[in-house]
Every structure is written in C-alpha cells, then in structure tokens.
Amino acid sequence: MRRNLKEARQKAVMTQKEVAEYLGMTERAFQYIEAGQRMGKIEHWDKLEDLFNVHQRILRENHVQQENQQ
Numbered sequence: 001m002r003r004n005l006k007e008a009r010q011k012a013v014m015t016q017k018e019v020a021e022y023l024g025m026t027e028r029a030f031q032y033i034e035a036g037q038r039m040g041k042i043e044h045w046d047k048l049e050d051l052f053n054v055h056q057r058i059l060r061e062n063h064v065q066q067e068n069q070q
Contacts (some may be wrong), residue, residue, distance in 0.1 A: 001062070001063055002034055002060065005033075008053070011052075016031055021046065022051060
C-alpha cells in the first residue's frame, strides 16, 4: 500500500473518486495506484505532487503491510 499517498489524500479531505477525476482516470484505476498494485503514469505523479504538495518520491513509496504475529 502507498500509505503516504493515502494519507495525503485524506489530509486533503478528498475521496478516491475526486482524485481520480482530477487525474482524468477511473476511480478503480486510482485505487490500484493507491494500493500499490499499479505504478501509474509519470504525468499522474506530477499532478499528485502538485495537488498534495508532497514530493512524488514520497507519495510513490510502497509500504509492506505486516501481518500480526501472535
């Protein structure tokens, strides 16, 4: 998951659908990007960087979710 991207979106109080519309893509396509399942185009990352005022290298970071070990 791209936790930094999700947090930036939530901080901006935007839904995935709103961000997808801003980028000119479907909501599902953006969900894949936010989930870290797809990379997305560099043009999209440029727009996200401008929208959230966070460097795209930070937004693109994938964070591995660790399972709870008991």
